[in-house]
Amino acid sequence: MGKTLLDVSDLNIEFHDHQAPERVVRDFDLLMEEGEIVGLVGESGSGKSMSAMAIAGLLNRHEIEKTGKILFDGTDLLHCSREKLRSYQGSDISIVFQEPMTSLDPVQKIGRQVEESLKIHHPDLSEQERQNRMLKSLSDAGLPDPAGVAREYPFELSGGMRQRVMIAAAMIDDPRLLIADEPTTALDVLIQEQIIELLRRINRERGTAVLFISHDLSLVNRLCSRVLVMHHGKVIETGRSSEVFQNPNRDYTKKLIASIPRVNLQRPRDNDRDVHPEVSPAPTGKNALSVKDLSVFYTSRGKGFFGRTQKTEVVHHVSLDVGEGEILALVGASGSGKSTLARAVAGLNPLHTGTIELPDGRPQMVFQDPYNSLNPAYTIRWLLEEPLRLAGVNDEKERKKRVDEMMELVHLDKTLGDRYPSQLSGGQRQRVCIGSALMQKPKLLIADEPVSALDVTIQVEILSLLKRLQRELGLAVLFISHDLRTVWQLCDRVAIMKDGLIVDQGDVDEIYLHSQSEYTKQLLQAACIVRREEQ
């Protein structure tokens, strides 16, 4: 047994914002040793982030009542003075957040933000010394050209680079505990893998203890030695991660594990498709979408006095077909051009060359973020009716009937019709989005990362819904994703994009089992999908 670093006992967190107090964390206990990596797992609203915020001393609003003990190295952080708490923050305890895009101050240079902790905790350091440590921290976090990055502003960096900057800032004063709150959720698979590797290296080389918060059990299993599973504000299961993963005791943990999309290339694909084992409809031989030699451009204002607009080619001479009733996955990292391609197909970007044939009429789109893609000022029924009104269906009874049918089709309870989007859960909202896309009975649906923003158990439901719609309506889907595990579960064929080109294309089984494309292999590896010859 190593030395105890953190000892949290009987932590309760209650919000008093509204009339009735809401308890978000109940009797939370956690014991961490120096240099240990512990995982904290749960779905959104389980209280995992709240517990982490409390440990980091970031729940200071008067409306939040906290009881219990948070002993860090023997000091109770919950009951010490603000000054005492601040002397630990950024120095002994650091935290990295989920959203690298918004967690940095947008109007301050990277260098200043990274060295801020040093400035606060070691005001006696010379300018030069501070600068050196800042540059070293940036380079330790795996950023090439630290001096260049230090002079830039957050908006000039990619998501992965910003997360490295966050880690560099967190690690600059050699903390003994690093809290990582879903640090990879907003990132691409390949980048995700690099960030996990970076955390592992920090732990190994510097002995920093890491509290890793995630909704992804398989990620936690790979990184952490111990794991705590949270549900409705309570820790319901705890133990060594390998044991919890293989022999879960609680039903909820079992359900969580079952929801992880499994990919086992050693057996037929339907074994992994426990949620929707139905076969796809037989190909009709006709295409719902046929793209030939498509290049898509974006315009940007050029430099210079009269700044002529310039066209940038984002997608280069791409050809692909989606058969009637087929689900084609379009996979790639962010910036690969997959969403640009989809927008062009949906008619949202007129700047393209080549041909897009849509024999069955215009496709409809479903977007990644069900929170922001519904107008919050209207009821669900109104939102579902809107496509009908636009299509000129003026008979109110007819509209009502068709909305009722649609709500039944996408499994939305009828009572939800009079509610507003803010009163619905993420999964329900995505059902509304899908329903409203289907109101005009398109033959092709373009789904742009429709499940990435959802919890795993909800993901399974939405994927099953899409599969059922494919079977019942003969719907073709262009499914855009960066998650190869989801694609394995849902799709018939897959096209892999990189830098605006399709680098690999074929049947899902064929590509996963036998593709020789280096990039495909890299992606499969990052998703922990192992082929037999590589085992």
Added chain:
Amino acid sequence: MRFVLKKILTLAVTVLAISFIVFLAFSVIPGDPALMLLGGESDPAKVEALRQKMGLNDPVIVQYERWLAAFLRGDMGTSYKYSMPVTRLLADKVPITLALSAEAFLLMVVLSIPLGIYSAKHEGSAADRFLVVCNQVVMAIPPFFSGILITYLFGMLLHLFTPGGYVSFREDLGAFFAYLFFPALAIAIPKIAMAVKLLRSSVLTESKKDYVRTAYSRGNSTNSVLYGHVLKNALLPAVTFFGMAIADMIAGSIIIEQVFGIPGLGKTLLTSIGNRDYPVIEAIIVLIAVIVVASNVLVDILYQVLDPRIEID
């Protein structure tokens, strides 16, 4: 640098367009300047001769070219009423109005920023609630009315200044600015209320953003988070507002100059409109347009300095 040049070019084009519209407007307004110059004498031959001499029979575009060329040389024409060059007539007025507007602007910036921050920092406190109510009330008071109230309160009751006791800047610069203080306050008050309200909500919005949480996690105190991170972000919308307020303040000064008896551009403008002294009116409108557009260019440049996300090209 490119950005600045581009802005200045836009400025020139805007002012040119405004000057043309103003010129055009005055050439279609009923009322014959020649007739007016002759002071009601109605011998048609004399009027016609003067029209010819003044070039009033030329096409509008030719008249405009002539006027613009003269304007650029610094010749703004001759006042119909006073028969003296407009340039000389206005030379003494421009600095007065500029000083008044500048003082009002400074008052707005200096008072609204601390009040806005204070109000946001102590959100929900008695002082904050008092400020919020005050803002609502003050915002609804037009400057000429607050001018009257100020004259009564500070001038007649408290004797902090002598109403109507304007001192020329040529005589005593200190006394000049001191006299302008209360008129400037009258112009600034509704703007201060709006700016405080804007800053308060802007600071509160920024305080809920993710980067603020990050700043706290590094061990910053509330004040260093506020002044080191939140303030610069929260000031961005305020800077836009300040820029728009400049135009309103110059417009406000026209009326306030009447209330406080200040012989600035505004007072001259009103007299000239009464006299149908077109060359003077034209010159004043174009001057005000230049000031407003130029101040907006300054704000754009300042905005870019504050916010690196605005593209520099």
